[in-house]
Amino acid sequence: MMNRRNFLAAAAAAAFAPAPFLRAVEAKRRVVIVGGGLAGLSCAYELRKLGFEAIVLEGQGRPGGRVQTLREGLDPGLSAETGATRIPDTHLMTLAYVREFGLPLEPFKGDDLADVVHLRGQNYVAGHGPEPDWPLQLTPEERRLGRAGMAKRYLAGPLEQLKGSGSSPIVPRPLLELDHYTLRQFLEKQGLSTDAIELVLVGADTSLSAALLLLVELNEQVTSGYFHIRGGNDQLPGALAKQLEMGGAIRYGCRVTSIGQDDSSAWALMEHAGGQEAVRGDYVVSALPFSVARNLFAEARLSAEKQRVIREQKYFPVDKIFLQMQKQFWKPKGQSGFANTDLISERFWSLGPESSEERGLLLSYVIGGNAVKLDAMDLQSRVQQTIADAEAVFPGAREHFEAARAKSWSEDPWQRGGLSRFDPGELSFIPVNARREGRIFFAGEHTSRWNGWMQGAIESAHRVVNEINA
Ligand SMILES: Cc1cc2nc3c(=O)[nH]c(=O)nc-3n(C[C@H](O)[C@H](O)[C@H](O)COP(=O)(O)OP(=O)(O)OC[C@H]3O[C@@H](n4cnc5c(N)ncnc54)[C@H](O)[C@@H]3O)c2cc1C
Ligand SMILES: NC(=O)Cc1c[nH]c2ccccc12
Known part of the structure; x- marks a missing residue:
């Protein structure tokens, strides 16, 4: 069996061996994908459609990660x-699968039934019938607008101009400009009172980046159901995994401990029931949340900027x-x-x-x-x-x-968090999270502007497939 040191020595030796032409052509075609969540699964599935050899290494005994x-x-x-x-x-990408x-x-x-707002010990019926008499210090104008009216004016209003960009994978520039404020600051700046902010955002964490929450809100605005x-929902990753299992393209119970690259190849080192093993390809796709990938890249020749975002990416419990x-x-x-x-x-x-x-x-x-x-x-x-x-x-x-x-989700050792979180100033991490580094590519919800959604995982996989197939 190959231990880590032997493996690295062999990898280094291989880097100096002259590569025969045939191997070089074939080399383009083998991709090792780390992580069998929706990002890793859809990446392998699409690469195989294009004729690439793709193998998914999943630590757990089931596919799907955060779709469970x-x-x-x-x-x-x-x-x-x-x-x-x-x-x-x-x-549309989720629905297409x-x-x-x-x-x-x-x-x-x-949508025929009413939602409840529970505030300061009382229950109120929301969005159906007359506006409740909220137990809050609201201005006459805030009272006139009501909860939905305030959300419409102060959240949906600024989003109106962004609606056209609802289906674009790029974070809209005006949103990036709002990345300097928390959601509370953003609403205060527009003149909303403290109690009105409490009412509009009951339950939500107001210290988050306005841009992040507006991105979530943009999603709500363009969605009608x-x-x-x-x-x-686990049938979705289940169906992708079944296709891969039939082709022997997914291995479960394989915990990757290191991802590396040299000039001619990339590899993943893993531990499984049979011991340690190295799997080499022409490219590696990391489809792991950064929360569980922080110590994997010592041999990966990553740029300082990439190392920083991997180290600093936050996750919501x-x-x-x-x-x-x-x-x-x-x-x-x-x-x-x-x-x-x-x-x-x-x-x-x-x-x-x-x-x-x-x-x-x-x-x-x-x-x-x-x-x-x-x-x-x-x-x-x-x-x-x-x-x-x-x-x-x-x-x-x-x-x-x-x-x-x-x-x-914080207690799950395969995840160490639920959703990638972007505080003020951090939404600009997304393109850095997504950027390839040599032979190593990066997929996962945290690399997409649909962060926190299955669509983010799928979109990121499609992006990586295009990058590899370019
Ligand atoms: C509570 C919650 C609610 C959500 N609600 C929605 C919703 O309503 N609608 C929606 O569309 N999306 C929702 N999402 C988001 C969606 O689930 C995720 O965006 C998506 O599933 C992430 O997929 P991924 O492939 O990027 O990551 P993951 O699913 O996290 O996949 C990563 C995989 O890597 C594996 N792994 C980890 N470490 C290793 C290792 N060392 N070696 C090998 N494998 C490893 C993990 O086991 C996992 O399978 C929600 C997420 C959460 C947590
Ligand atoms: N998918 C969800 O249910 C919520 C969600 C998506 N992106 C987020 C960002 C912050 C908080 C929640 C979310």
Whole structure:
């Protein structure tokens, strides 16, 4: 077996060996892809379509990374999406794969039911009927506009000019200019009062980059509906992986410990049940989140700028807690099961079959500071906290609760975080994150302006395929 030192010596020797012409032609065709999330899988799938030899090395025993559906311990038919949950109707690259593999879509959320805003101990019905009498110090103008009206004027307004760029993979320049402000500063600059900012952004972390959140908001503005894959979103990476498995193009249980390159090749060193192994190709694609890749590039001859972004890229801690409810008791009250709150469970969503009499999931989706608070609790306390919050927002939750599942993305050793995070001044990292360095290419949601979306992972893979095939 080849240990790391032998491998590096062999790699160095190979670099000086004269390469026969045939090998040089063939050499162009072998690509080693590290990471079997959506980025790595779609990269391999598209490269193989073009006639490249591609192999995916995945550390875990399953494909999909942050697209993961839990079913065990829950009512059959319920899908607990720990990661990617909804597909915006504007995410054409994601939808193209859904179509290519014949996967069934269902609406993610009907729009006839009302959402709840839970603020300072009270529940308010949002977006349906008259504007609630908010328990806040709002100016007469802010009261007149209401929550939706303020969001429209102060968030959607500035985005109106960007709408045309909603489908472009480039971060729009006017957004990069806003990268110097936090979202709070951006709204303050427009004259919104402190309480109005609280109302517009209930639950969201206002210290984030305005540009990042406007990018998310831009997505919302150009989207008119969301889908879910009936039976579970993990069928999407599952379908890609099945194609690769048939061609022997994916290996599971392979933890990559180093990625390197020399003048004539690139390689990944990995550990698996059989020991250590080096896999060499003409190119390597890193489709790993930077959070788990920080120590892998010592032999990779990366530029100082690339090393800096790999070192400094931040990730949001994200938690999801799923509560199985004996029936969807919120629906007969005209409620959607969706809420924004000022509690630790800052956001509730629901997933389940149409009939309110059937079991459904109430899930709490927590990003940032509140996820840190949840992560500090033991598992049982996280569930108890979520049940208590659910009861406050949807009275009856405690009585209907049957079973729980939980996921912390920071605690997952294969991820060490949920979504790439860009603070003020950092959105300009994206093109640097994406830039190739010699024979090493970079894919993953953190290299795309659709960061935090499946579409970001897929778009980044398509970009890399074009770069390799150029
Ligand atoms: C909580 C949450 C909610 C989300 N909601 C949505 C949503 O509603 N809609 C949407 O479109 N998107 C959503 N996303 C985003 C979407 O899931 C991601 O953008 C996308 O799945 C990322 O894919 P990726 O290939 O870039 O990375 P990953 O999926 O992280 O893939 C990386 C892979 O590398 C593997 N790996 C790690 N270390 C090693 C190693 N040393 N050696 C080998 N393999 C390794 C991992 O096991 C993993 O499989 C959400 C994400 C999260 C976390
Ligand atoms: N995919 C999501 O559900 C949310 C999301 C996408 N990009 C983000 C950036 C910051 C916070 C959340 C998000």
